[in-house]
Amino acid sequence: MELKEIITKKLNEHFPDAGFEFSEYVGEFNIKLDKKFIHPVCKLLKEDSELEFLLCEDITAVDWAKRKNRFTVVYHLFTLKHNFRLVLKCDVDESDCNIDTVSSVWKTSNWQERECYDMYGIKFNNHPDMRRIYMPEDFEYYPLRKEFPLMGIPGSLSLPKK
Amino acid sequence: MGLEAKLNGDGFFVTKLEAIINWARKNSVYPMPMGISCCAIEMMAAADPRYDIARFGSEVMRFTPRQCDLMIVAGTVTYKMSHVVRKIYDQMPDPKWVIAMGACTSTGGMYRSYSVVQGIDQFLPVDVYVAGCPPRPDNLLNALIHIQNKIGNTRAKDFQNAKRIDLNVIQNN
Ligand code: SF4
Numbered sequence: 001m002e003l004k005e006i007i008t009k010k011l012n013e014h015f016p017d018a019g020f021e022f023s024e025y026v027g028e029f030n031i032k033l034d035k036k037f038i039h040p041v042c043k044l045l046k047e048d049s050e051l052e053f054l055l056c057e058d059i060t061a062v063d064w065a066k067r068k069n070r071f072t073v074v075y076h077l078f079t080l081k082h083n084f085r086l087v088l089k090c091d092v093d094e095s096d097c098n099i100d101t102v103s104s105v106w107k108t109s110n111w112q113e114r115e116c117y118d119m120y121g122i123k124f125n126n127h128p129d130m131r132r133i134y135m136p137e138d139f140e141y142y143p144l145r146k147e148f149p150l151m152g153i154p155g156s157l158s159l160p161k162k
Numbered sequence: 163m164g165l166e167a168k169l170n171g172d173g174f175f176v177t178k179l180e181a182i183i184n185w186a187r188k189n190s191v192y193p194m195p196m197g198i199s200c201c202a203i204e205m206m207a208a209a210d211p212r213y214d215i216a217r218f219g220s221e222v223m224r225f226t227p228r229q230c231d232l233m234i235v236a237g238t239v240t241y242k243m244s245h246v247v248r249k250i251y252d253q254m255p256d257p258k259w260v261i262a263m264g265a266c267t268s269t270g271g272m273y274r275s276y277s278v279v280q281g282i283d284q285f286l287p288v289d290v291y292v293a294g295c296p297p298r299p300d301n302l303l304n305a306l307i308h309i310q311n312k313i314g315n316t317r318a319k320d321f322q323n324a325k326r327i328d329l330n331v332i333q334n335n
Binding site for chain 2: 134135136143148149150151152157158159160162
């Protein structure tokens with residue numbers, strides 16, 4: 001059986017109501033799922049001895065500006081065992097702008113989630129250290145959101161006195 | 163050669179104290195290498211035997227601001243970093259000079275974006291701007307020569323009544 005089929009079968013078996021949508025785009029296997037299931041799904045993908053997605057390469061988000069579910073959080077996973085890349089996607093709405101953390105599954109995702117929070121303002125529930133990572137802590141905006149102007153908001157970042 | 167040749171035995175000559183001080187000062191400029199990003203590589207290249215900044219008496223790059231009198235800001239200064247740069251600048255003893263090396267430092271360069279200070283002259287008094295992305299080491303040497311000329315033209319009275327800054331010692335960055 002091909003790895004894609006194994007993943008599809010296992011996920012459907014374990015999480016029958018996670019609303020999976022499987023697709024393939026430019027040679028990458030994409031799975032869309034309900035954000036409530038992100039933590040158990042990631043745990044399964046990592047710990048299953050047939051899959052072993054040991055590497056969480058990146059966690060980021062997409063801002064669709066006017067769409068109903070405004071943000072999509074994207075997870076890029078990689079398994080060294082099969083040399084195979086997998087993309088997970090979860091929709092997050094602005095009115096309920098949070099998703100469960102996966103930092104207990106992959107330690108690296110701690111900082112990746114902090115970056116995602118810093119840039120998009122998506123909160124990660126149960127994250128051990130949910131602070132900004134790049135911007136100063138008293139900064140009030142989220143720079144990668146579509147409404148944020150390229151040159152920033154004057155006066156929002158302080159400069160030393162001359 | 164020159165003046166020395168005329169001094170037979172215990173000769174002496176008369177000059178202004180200022181001239182002697184400036185001569186000493188301008189030929190031993192200690193740079194503070196504020197290398198923040200890619201321009202710093204060219205700054206290092208200026209110190210290597212090929213370009214040899216030692217020819218101008220500036221080979222002693224000190225990594226503590228307290229022993230420096232020239233700050234070479236080489237790299238992209240973000241708003242978050244600007245506080246650190248200023249803090250280091252404030253710790254350098256007077257008199258001191260600043261070279262803004264590269265497009266980023268002088269104007270923000272290609273980083274026309276919310277996070278990068280569009281020119282460090284918004285928070286530092288810059289003496290020489292160096293163009294280029296990155297500037298070649300010889301361009302940096304040229305800037306250094308400009309600084310030396312500037313030092314050579316200073317007068318003691320320029321430093322009188324200089325404004326003392328209040329050092330904010332406990333600062334939480
Ligand atoms: S001016 Fe160019 S080389 Fe220098 S720091 Fe900016 S991007 Fe790097």
